[in-house]
Amino acid sequence: MKFLRDNWYVAALSAEVTTQPLSRQILGESVALFRSTSGQVTALADACPHRGYPLSRGHVVGDRLVCGYHGFTFDCSGACVTVPGQERVPARANVRHYLTIERGAWVWIWMGHHPTEGSPPETPWLVDVENWSSVSGLATINASFDLLVDNLLDLSHETFLHGQSIGTPEIAETPIEVEVDDDAGVVRVYRHMNAVPCPPFYARTTGLEGPVDRWQDIEYSPPSYYVLHARIAPVGEPPRPDNSDDHAFHMKILYGLTPETETSVHDFWALARDFRLGDDEVSEFLDRMQRAVVKEDVDALNLLEERRTKVSEVSEVSVKVDRGALAARRVLRALNERAPA
């Protein structure tokens, strides 16, 4: 599959982007990201037009980036504004500028060669710090993007791959419902588990003991954005008709799926919760647990990718739990067919 360029992707964690430029490969392109002294995030092609030195090896002065080799200087639009030793600046010395939008913990980038349509997905849980506390991170996986899609759309793997933290036997045993909303471009996968054990990940953070109602509602917006709405509630207390659900604990588990190359992918994650707000101990616990969970996924996907290169035919026997992933593949295929060459 080719890269779906005309989309917003997560380019970086907000905290990663500083006045010290950062180099990141996204959809096979090298991008230099930096923050000007006013706080504005800028993304430029990470190759100086003069002799190709990575601009990410340069330094920021105010809202300009100075190449670390011979000092060509660029403004935030990518225009070359200074060439040392001469007055005239060649018009061709400009560098590609990428549109970016910073929202809470994530910086989004428009990778299209065409003008953007719309804005990145709304992630209010990362922005509304009054009502949500979050932790976030990034793991880069040596596996292709489609393996990460499969992984996130079929959470039955939690039972087996993440048995020490978030997985319980009921996840793999509970049937899912799958829905594709073609108008909104969203694949939804619902798994509602009632009166099931509360895994350590939630027991320790919510304080709930014994059985709980645990809901997992996935919304995947291909290609690049995924949110799992997790709801943990005392047994038998469904959301009330007026939508007030104060007796439940909510966590939003967000992923930004950003291909790095054809065989590697950046897995941006964020966990936002509406309980124990501002509690550093809970944040640290969740951060530690999530990093361990993501590491288990990374190890599994690295292994699958490695096998792909060694085994000529990888067999696939799809079963009921795969319906979400298969729906996602169909949507991705359709996007691919419609994408400009």
Ligand code: FES
């Ligand atoms: S390579 Fe950048 S100024 Fe020469």
Ligand SMILES: [Fe+2]
């Ligand atoms: Fe996982």
